Amino acid sequence: MDWYHQPVPRDGTETRTRILDAAERLTLDRGFAGASVDAVLDQAGVSKGAFFHHFPAKTDLAGALIDRWNALDETLMRDIMSRAERLSDDPLQQLLLLVGLIAEAEDGLATAPACLFAAFSYQQGVVNSQSREVIANGMLRWRTAIAAKLAEAVALHPPRVAIDADILADQFLAVLEGAFVLSRAHADPGIVSRQLRQYRSHLQLLFDA
Amino acid sequence: MDWYHQPVPRDGTETRTRILDAAERLTLDRGFAGASVDAVLDQAGVSKGAFFHHFPAKTDLAGALIDRWNALDETLMRDIMSRAERLSDDPLQQLLLLVGLIAEAEDGLATAPACLFAAFSYQQGVVNSQSREVIANGMLRWRTAIAAKLAEAVALHPPRVAIDADILADQFLAVLEGAFVLSRAHADPGIVSRQLRQYRSHLQLLFDA
DNA sequence: GGTGTAACAAACCGATTGGTCTGTATGCGG
DNA sequence: CCGCATACAGACCAATCGGTTTGTTACACC
Numbered sequence: 001m002d003w004y005h006q007p008v009p010r011d012g013t014e015t016r017t018r019i020l021d022a023a024e025r026l027t028l029d030r031g032f033a034g035a036s037v038d039a040v041l042d043q044a045g046v047s048k049g050a051f052f053h054h055f056p057a058k059t060d061l062a063g064a065l066i067d068r069w070n071a072l073d074e075t076l077m078r079d080i081m082s083r084a085e086r087l088s089d090d091p092l093q094q095l096l097l098l099v100g101l102i103a104e105a106e107d108g109l110a111t112a113p114a115c116l117f118a119a120f121s122y123q124q125g126v127v128n129s130q131s132r133e134v135i136a137n138g139m140l141r142w143r144t145a146i147a148a149k150l151a152e153a154v155a156l157h158p159p160r161v162a163i164d165a166d167i168l169a170d171q172f173l174a175v176l177e178g179a180f181v182l183s184r185a186h187a188d189p190g191i192v193s194r195q196l197r198q199y200r201s202h203l204q205l206l207f208d209a
Numbered sequence: 210m211d212w213y214h215q216p217v218p219r220d221g222t223e224t225r226t227r228i229l230d231a232a233e234r235l236t237l238d239r240g241f242a243g244a245s246v247d248a249v250l251d252q253a254g255v256s257k258g259a260f261f262h263h264f265p266a267k268t269d270l271a272g273a274l275i276d277r278w279n280a281l282d283e284t285l286m287r288d289i290m291s292r293a294e295r296l297s298d299d300p301l302q303q304l305l306l307l308v309g310l311i312a313e314a315e316d317g318l319a320t321a322p323a324c325l326f327a328a329f330s331y332q333q334g335v336v337n338s339q340s341r342e343v344i345a346n347g348m349l350r351w352r353t354a355i356a357a358k359l360a361e362a363v364a365l366h367p368p369r370v371a372i373d374a375d376i377l378a379d380q381f382l383a384v385l386e387g388a389f390v391l392s393r394a395h396a397d398p399g400i401v402s403r404q405l406r407q408y409r410s411h412l413q414l415l416f417d418a
Numbered sequence: 419g420g421t422g423t424a425a426c427a428a429a430c431c432g433a434t435t436g437g438t439c440t441g442t443a444t445g446c447g448g
Numbered sequence: 449c450c451g452c453a454t455a456c457a458g459a460c461c462a463a464t465c466g467g468t469t470t471g472t473t474a475c476a477c478c
Contacts, residue, residue, distance in 0.1 A: 028331065029332070029333060029334040030242060030332055030334035030335055031240030031241060031242050031243065031331070031332040031334075031335065032240060032243070033239060033240050033242040033243030034240065034241070034242030034243075034332065034334065034335055114331070115390075117390075117394065118327075118331065118390045119331040121390050121393040121394045122237065122240065122323070122327065122328040122331060122390075122393065123238075123239055123240040123243065124238060124393065125235075125238040125239035125240075125243065126239055126240065126243055132394075135394050136394050136395050136396075139391060139394050139395065140395075160414060161410065161414060164403075164407075167403050167404065167407050168407060170391060170400065170403075170404065171384065171404060171407050171408075173387065173391060174383070174384050174387030174388045174390075174391055174400075174404050175380065175383050175384060175387055176387065177386065177387035177390040177391065178382065178383030178384055178385065178386035178387030178388070178390070179383045179387070181324075181326075181327045181330050181331075181383075181386040181387070181390075182348060182379060182382060182383055182386065184330040184331065184333065185326065185330045185341075185344050185345050185348050186345050186348065186349075187345075191379065191383075194373075194376050194379075195376070195379065195380060195383050198373075198376050198377060198380050199380075201370065202411050205369060205370060205411075205414055205415065206414065
């Protein structure tokens with residue numbers, strides 16, 4: 001008999017993540033409303049009972065999807081930021097490294113480039129105001145972190161022209177999000193890293209680096 | 210009696226556009242799958258018979274939505290491009306004008322900034338390959354038009370650093386699309402024109418203008 | 419070793435979905 | 449004025465939708 005070989009038999013976290021994985025894939029492909037519960041069940045290989053045990057309603061699935069993406073995005077940002085800070089002491093170099101590291105990371109992705117926040121930004125009607133705030137704050141995180149570094153960089157290296165740190169910081173996320181859209185439309189994953197590197201060269205030009 | 214004042218009484222084009230208008234609004238708010246036919250009917254104030262008279266299936270509605278957006282986008286580009294060409298003879302100035310004019314136009318918009326192409330890029334599973342091509346070509350249009358102007362500009366004004374015209378041209382659309390996403394997430398329409406002006410200042414810096 | 423509870427499985431349910439069908443009104447060519 | 453096609457209106461339909469209910473099973477705790 002081998003029935004006892006099954007790992008973590010009574011732990012629901014794996015089922016939960018399998019549901020979230022399937023729901024994320026389907027949402028990115030058909031939109032959240034187009035990702036029916038039954039389709040998610042089918043892809044995840046779990047029962048309807050399991051689904052509604054973990055998520056009282058489909059809306060909660062959207063919330064969980066957004067929360068998980070937010071957490072992942074936050075750790076990604078912190079990781080890359082601290083890596084950049086370890087690689088250089090200069091805030092400007094740190095910024096250039098940050099952009100380059102993300103371009104690198106985005107290049108090595110198996111799945112098609114995408115941002116769940118962007119997907120839901122075009123489907124705000126299916127998410128509650130709480131999750132909408134999570135999305136807004138998640139995007140704000142990039143702005144504030146980059147703007148802070150930009151402010152430090154400006155103090156050390158006077159830029160060629162006057163800059164607005166918030167706008168230039170937002171430009172990073174805008175380029176990234178826009179690159180996702182172009183990349184998906186053209187079915188060309190390479191667009192993302194190319195656009196990111198273009199943004200980096202923009203910064204270099206600005207600071208005469 | 211004033212019954213004869215009603216314009217084009219037996220012409221279906223108005224009904225069709227009302228359906229498309231409602232469907233576009235709903236799609237931008239809930240995604241295409243979330244925009245049920247009944248909801249579109251309700252918003253447009255037309256009957257189910259009318260709908261399926263104009264669109265054999267819901268998929269055809271998506272196609273019509275994309276085709277209409279594509280046509281509008283093409284005329285917008287041509288209009289603004291020719292305006293810019295009338296305002297200056299220099300290709301670089303024309304480019305700067307183009308970006309500025311679009312920023313201006315996007316600022317005066319009543320509705321929330323959005324691009325239907327981007328919305329469908331995150332819902333490719335609900336559109337057929339034909340419409341996906343329309344989207345890809347629609348985005349290519351901007352790249353080729355801007356890249357051509359960039360090539361002319363480079364010939365006249367040597368840039369500070371070497372550039373890849375295609376990538377720098379794509380950066381325009383990337384910034385625009387990304388700005389739409391940020392703008393929607395933050396519920397701040399002003400982001401779009403600010404990001405566009407930042408891209409313009411990038412070009413100015415690049416060409417020492 | 420009984421009891422409670424988390425973690426499912428799956429039949430079942432009413433509402434909503436995209437889509438059809440039948441009928442009707444309007445205008446146009448012959 | 450008579451067909452005939454276009455442009456609807458709205459009842460109707462099977463399938464799918466999100467969600468509920470009623471089990472069953474495994475484990476932790478006492």
